[in-house]
């Protein structure tokens with residue numbers, strides 16, 4: 001086996017602070033620069049990521065099944081889900097907006113849940129993936145997560161604006177809360193994951 | 209201090225190496241020219257970057273963001289006119305009307321992600337960056353910059369703006385919409401926030417904070 005030319009922080013008993021990046025002895029416990037706790041790896045990364053992931057999946061279902069808002073017009077109440085909202089934009093040929101909502105609200109959260117699951121599986125050695133690809137997937141997951149909040153804000157704007165007593169009003173449906181919870185949980189799940197674990201796994205397997 | 213165009217000041221106690229965020233390999237920290245970035249030699253991930261005029265840009269974008277945030281809260285964002293009935297709303301009212309309807313959770317989420325966290329982020333950035341640009345340190349600088357790095361992903365001004373565009377398209381078929389001063393202020397706020405946060409490279413800022421604190425300590429002892 002080729003001797004690794006670049007030293008690995010973990011093998012030198014060094015760790016980069018999770019807050020400020022300062023590289024220091026793991027035995028120091030607290031970062032010399034910012035005072036945060038020093039860990040070589042994020043503590044219980046996989047367990048925490050999987051737990052948050054499971055909770056997000058539970059929230060993902062009501063977020064897509066239940067109505068996200070209810071429009072009351074002259075006594076009639078019509079409720080719409082995320083998907084029916086996409087469909088109504090599609091019917092009036094507003095394709096870019098239909099695609100934007102579909103991607104931000106359905107596709108991105110779904111793919112994000114899948115991606116984090118696969119990353120956890122890779123880190124524990126259940127799935128084979130090149131660590132560089134894992135880096136790219138993780139980077140993307142962190143980048144796009146917050147955009148899924150867009151539908152919650154649409155509801156907030158419509159509820160605040162459309163309020164004509166007795167004629168027309170809009171209220172938030174149960175999916176709006178489920179949606180906000182899901183986005184927050186997936187962001188926390190991505191944050192809990194430590195991409196270094198994928199590289200640790202690869203190095204361990206290369207040695208055996 | 210080093211000349212400003214190459215690298216940034218580093219403390220004597222600063223660590224000689226940086227560890228890659230992704231693959232954990234140790235790389236010697238080199239001083240970069242403005243506009244250049246350093247990548248990991250093993251996995252290619254970005255490690256740090258010397259962004260152009262980082263401190264000045266952060267300060268000017270943050271100051272304009274602060275002013276715009278005030279305008280956003282005061283002035284109407286959108287107004288509706290439907291058969292003689294008028295309704296108008298500020299960004300703040302988008303959050304409060306949800307509260308009145310009993311949707312406290314999304315009301316708080318909207319207020320926090322769009323008004324509170326972005327404001328806190330701007331003020332914290334100014335608290336750290338203004339003294340840094342003068343070569344001074346202020347008490348609590350470290351704690352406040354920790355807050356900045358923690359809060360950054362949770363400020364969702366750009367996401368709200370996309371939400372506003374979607375809402376506009378949903379509303380055109382229902383009523384006449386007027387775009388208010390608050391809307392334009394919000395668009396500029398979004399640009400200022402992206403500009404302010406985009407000029408901050410965390411690696412550089414932490415190094416600068418460490419260097420300034422070290423210098424101040426030495427000055428008090430001598």
Ligand SMILES: [Zn+2]
Nearest residue numbers: 017020031034
């Ligand atoms: Zn630290």
Ligand SMILES: [Zn+2]
Nearest residue numbers: 228231248251
């Ligand atoms: Zn690397």
